[in-house]
Amino acid sequence: MPHNNYPASYYAATANAKVVRQELQENKQADVCVIGAGYTGLSTALFLLEKGFSVIILEAAKVGFGASGRNGGQIVNSYSRDLDSIERSASASAAKLIGDMAFEGGRIIRERVARYGIQCDLKDGGVFAAFNQKQMHHLEAQKALWERYGYPHLELLDKQGIQRVVASESYAGGMLDKQGGHIHPLNLALGEAEAVESLGGSIFEQSPALRIEYGDAPLVHTPKGTVRARFVVVAGNAYLGNLIPELAAKSMPCGTQVVATEPLDDELANSLLPQDYCVEDCNYLLDYYRLSADKRLIYGGGVVYGARDPADIESIIRPNMLKTFPQLEKVKIDFAWTGNFLLTLSRLPQVGRLGSNIYYSQGCSGHGVTYTHVAGKVIAEALSGQAERFDALASLPHYPFPGGQRFQVPLSALGAMYYNLRDRLGF
Numbered sequence: 001m002p003h004n005n006y007p008a009s010y011y012a013a014t015a016n017a018k019v020v021r022q023e024l025q026e027n028k029q030a031d032v033c034v035i036g037a038g039y040t041g042l043s044t045a046l047f048l049l050e051k052g053f054s055v056i057i058l059e060a061a062k063v064g065f066g067a068s069g070r071n072g073g074q075i076v077n078s079y080s081r082d083l084d085s086i087e088r089s090a091s092a093s094a095a096k097l098i099g100d101m102a103f104e105g106g107r108i109i110r111e112r113v114a115r116y117g118i119q120c121d122l123k124d125g126g127v128f129a130a131f132n133q134k135q136m137h138h139l140e141a142q143k144a145l146w147e148r149y150g151y152p153h154l155e156l157l158d159k160q161g162i163q164r165v166v167a168s169e170s171y172a173g174g175m176l177d178k179q180g181g182h183i184h185p186l187n188l189a190l191g192e193a194e195a196v197e198s199l200g201g202s203i204f205e206q207s208p209a210l211r212i213e214y215g216d217a218p219l220v221h222t223p224k225g226t227v228r229a230r231f232v233v234v235a236g237n238a239y240l241g242n243l244i245p246e247l248a249a250k251s252m253p254c255g256t257q258v259v260a261t262e263p264l265d266d267e268l269a270n271s272l273l274p275q276d277y278c279v280e281d282c283n284y285l286l287d288y289y290r291l292s293a294d295k296r297l298i299y300g301g302g303v304v305y306g307a308r309d310p311a312d313i314e315s316i317i318r319p320n321m322l323k324t325f326p327q328l329e330k331v332k333i334d335f336a337w338t339g340n341f342l343l344t345l346s347r348l349p350q351v352g353r354l355g356s357n358i359y360y361s362q363g364c365s366g367h368g369v370t371y372t373h374v375a376g377k378v379i380a381e382a383l384s385g386q387a388e389r390f391d392a393l394a395s396l397p398h399y400p401f402p403g404g405q406r407f408q409v410p411l412s413a414l415g416a417m418y419y420n421l422r423d424r425l426g427f
Helices: 039-050 083-089 092-101 105-116 133-148 159-163 185-198 266-272 313-324 368-383 388-394 405-425
Strands: 027-035 055-058 123-130 154-157 173-182 202-204 211-213 219-221 226-234 252-261 278-281 288-291 297-305 333-343 350-354 358-362
Touching (some): 027 039, 039 185, 055 226, 105 368, 133 154, 133 173, 297 313, 313 333, 350 388
Parallel strands (some): 027 055, 027 226, 055 202, 123 278
Antiparallel strands (some): 123 173, 278 288, 350 358
């Protein structure tokens, strides 16, 4: 069922001017039909248009309606599982290519913002916050790992160091990524959509893909029209539904919750995060937060397996926010919303082809802001005949969830409970 409005999030309330885009109501043709107007689809379309392809994007709801317009807004490098996991899962040559891509997404975002004049409150700097010495040892290893792949922008922080960037007693230390950062995620998506259209691409909203006819020139059906294309790119992620059952069997939508406080006075806001960095902690079920452009604290976390909407989001997030910042006890929450990301069993992205001309990327596993922008570039390369990087990503294993879709939620929740207990006990 089409969605007519964005969720009642802080991002929707502060979005730049939103273009009203038409529903597809006729039969169209293009070189490429992209399914989904989130970051993966928009990034793919932009790179293809810059290479001279004609592109039509079909969006079931509105540009950035899904995770791209609801996430924590953090530019975090690498993947949900880090490069050491990829080294164990891929050949040496593929791991090298995937590792080199791990730090490319943030550069792509900054280049897009600059080239197309996108107003999305871009700020530099992100912090990984450690609760204990075990997590600090992990950060030390992560720093060495990233530096082995030629990434020199990290700085370890001891307890005094992290307290200079985060006004919280919770942490034993941390690590600053100077090339991390944060953005207004919906405004980034809206700006990228305008860039797509400025290059001649077409975006149709309220136009869900209902069926794909496979063949030499695939035909994508929507409720009131079709698109015939040389290639189809499936970029629906957690909002794809069951359009392609074999993809749904290897992934699971999960919900994460976010709140935004009332605007804080300058003194309080600047005391919480003096350098205006974004922060995520090192727990398996992690919390993440940052300041918005108008000095609200945006704080997120929590995972609901199977993507059910919690009845009271504030009751899930506020206790953790106050553990981090007890000085916010009397501060009101103005916005609370949920959004879905797509989890894979390996927590690594799934990339591949269906036949010779239907391409897909899915399963960012909560780490999608940067990865999706790289995925778009890599898919565009593959459609242009340069598939080395695409094939490297496609070589990562795509595991089905044990027990099939029926047992995805309970088994994943049990696994999460185990890791959450480990976090709480510090081992």
